[in-house]
Amino acid sequence: MAKKNQTLGEFIIENQADFQYSSGELSRLINSIRLAAKVVNHEVNKAGLVDITGAAGEVNIQGEDQQKLDVYANDKFIQTLTNREIVCGIASEENDDFITICGQKEDHNNKYVVLIDPLDGSSNIDVNVSVGTIFSIYRRVTPMGSPVTIDDFLQEGNQQVAAGYIVYGTSTMLVYTTGHGVNGFTLNPAIGTYYLSHPDMKFPEDGNIYSINEGNYVHFPQGVKDYIKYCQTEEGDRPYTARYIGSLVSDIHRNMIKGGIYIYPKSSKASNGKLRLLYECNPMAFIAEQAGGKASDGYQRIMDLKPTELHQRVPFFCGSKNMVEKAEEFMK
Ligand code: AHM
Ligand code: MG
Numbered sequence: 001m002a003k004k005n006q007t008l009g010e011f012i013i014e015n016q017a018d019f020q021y022s023s024g025e026l027s028r029l030i031n032s033i034r035l036a037a038k039v040v041n042h043e044v045n046k047a048g049l050v051d052i053t054g055a056a057g058e059v060n061i062q063g064e065d066q067q068k069l070d071v072y073a074n075d076k077f078i079q080t081l082t083n084r085e086i087v088c089g090i091a092s093e094e095n096d097d098f099i100t101i102c103g104q105k106e107d108h109n110n111k112y113v114v115l116i117d118p119l120d121g122s123s124n125i126d127v128n129v130s131v132g133t134i135f136s137i138y139r140r141v142t143p144m145g146s147p148v149t150i151d152d153f154l155q156e157g158n159q160q161v162a163a164g165y166i167v168y169g170t171s172t173m174l175v176y177t178t179g180h181g182v183n184g185f186t187l188n189p190a191i192g193t194y195y196l197s198h199p200d201m202k203f204p205e206d207g208n209i210y211s212i213n214e215g216n217y218v219h220f221p222q223g224v225k226d227y228i229k230y231c232q233t234e235e236g237d238r239p240y241t242a243r244y245i246g247s248l249v250s251d252i253h254r255n256m257i258k259g260g261i262y263i264y265p266k267s268s269k270a271s272n273g274k275l276r277l278l279y280e281c282n283p284m285a286f287i288a289e290q291a292g293g294k295a296s297d298g299y300q301r302i303m304d305l306k307p308t309e310l311h312q313r314v315p316f317f318c319g320s321k322n323m324v325e326k327a328e329e330f331m332k
Contacts (some may be wrong), residue, residue, distance in 0.1 A: 209260030275313060
């Protein structure tokens with residue numbers, strides 16, 4: 001039972017029994033993500049000081065090498081997840097291939113794989129717009145005691161045991177699910193503690209926000225063009241409001257609170273759209289569904305797609321259930 005003002009640490013302990021195999025490992029895994037997110041948050045918050053402290057590739061006034069923030073975030077999450085005896089493999093949007101973690105005893109007996117987009121929407125950093133981290137956790141499918149293989153990562157989204165995102169926004173929030181609803185925690189930066197601020201988050205069934213990069217309109221499939229026209233037609237509660245930050249985590253976060261649909265369709269320029277099935281769409285789909293929303297590629301459920309490669313892209317329609325269903329009607 002979610003209690004307001006509970007800290008994330010307390011919440012994780014109290015809800016450990018929700019996890020199918022409550023050996024505490026998944027709790028520790030979420031804890032390490034919480035920790036890495038704080039470190040990354042600290043760095044993201046200083047991004048505007050880059051002209052003072054030095055840009056990526058330079059040496060700052062303290063004599064430290066400056067890293068690009070997405071590289072920094074990638075390193076921090078990987079380091080934090082590697083230093084615990086829980087994760088046997090990590091795939092990151094930033095790396096070409098997955099990383100195998102053998103564990104301190106080098107026996108390959110850790111249970112979970114993590115797929116992560118360490119800093120999504122990082123082109124927004126230069127202009128002080130919110131960015132995010134997205135993560136997805138699975139139990140490995142290959143036998144314990146052997147190194148992970150690609151099969152451990154190419155699992156359908158419906159096999160996720162947990163997923164979440166961190167939004168580095170006006171406040172920093174960590175939102176996650178372990179398949180028992182969605183809860184959001186806000187970081188109090190003064191004391192470095194996350195508090196349960198958004199218990200049991202729910203996508204409104206309907207909404208009036210549509211989020212899509214309309215600049216690509218001419219390249220969109222006819223169904224998407226028709227749906228956009230539908231959103232803009234004056235009738236009932238329409239026209240809807242257009243809101244597009246260009247930062248997936250922020251766009252979905254807002255729509256989950258206010259009600260809306262996010263679309264990144266395929267186009268004549270990109271036959272599968274832009275977003276990655278494993279690092280972006282599956283975790284967001286898991287959260288959306290757990291919050292009563294819906295996520296599809298325009299035709300079928302995102303989480304039932306069988307991944308064929310690590311960096312696979314897929315069209316993405318995600319948000320309030322009735323809005324996604326309406327968009328799907330136009331795609332037929
Ligand atoms: P990235 O993983 O390279 O940061 O790209 C993903 C981002 C999403 O956060 C966002 O929704 C989308 O790209 C915006 O793309 P576009 O500028 O084509 O609309
Ligand atoms: Mg990304």
